[in-house]
Amino acid sequence: LMSIPYALSSEHIYKARIERIDGEKVTPTVRYTLAPGEHTVTVSPLLDVEWSPDLVENPQNRMRTRNLKLNMESGKTYQLAVKVDVEASVESQLDQSYWSPFVYIVLED
Numbered sequence: 001l002m003s004i005p006y007a008l009s010s011e012h013i014y015k016a017r018i019e020r021i022d023g024e025k026v027t028p029t030v031r032y033t034l035a036p037g038e039h040t041v042t043v044s045p046l047l048d049v050e051w052s053p054d055l056v057e058n059p060q061n062r063m064r065t066r067n068l069k070l071n072m073e074s075g076k077t078y079q080l081a082v083k084v085d086v087e088a089s090v091e092s093q094l095d096q097s098y099w100s101p102f103v104y105i106v107l108e109d
Contacts, residue, residue: 001041001072002031004081004104015046016080016101019065036074042067043101045082064096070103077107 003015018026020042026032042065070078081104088098 001034001039001070001078001080003046004079008081012084012086013104014082014084014099016043016082017046018042018080019044031077034072036072038069038071040067040069041080043080043082045084045099045101047084066099066101068101068103075109077109079104079107 001018001021003018004013005015007014017028018032018041020026020040021032021034022039023042044065068080072078080101082099082101085092085098092098
């Protein structure tokens with residue numbers, strides 16, 4: 001399990017910060033090895049001001065997270081990403097509805 005390695009700014013797809021796996025806080029790393037089966041992954045958006053200056057991380061909202069339930073298979077790497085509405089209204093930014101996490105790609109190991 002890992003975030004995508006870099007943002008795809010033209011598609012408004014950004015890296016995901018993996019905060020928790022199965023409810024347990026994790027130490028930041030590039031890749032997490034998990035057993036096959038169902039896992040709940042808690043993520044937050046990792047935005048980059050260079051690509052979207054109007055949507056910046058607000059330290060007060062940093063811990064706004066969303067959960068993804070994944071049924072992981074052995075021998076595969078799941079890359080997570082965050083889709084962002086870069087033209088989101090202030091209301092959407094405040095209630096955090098401007099972003100949603102998803103599995104960007106599943107790679108064979």
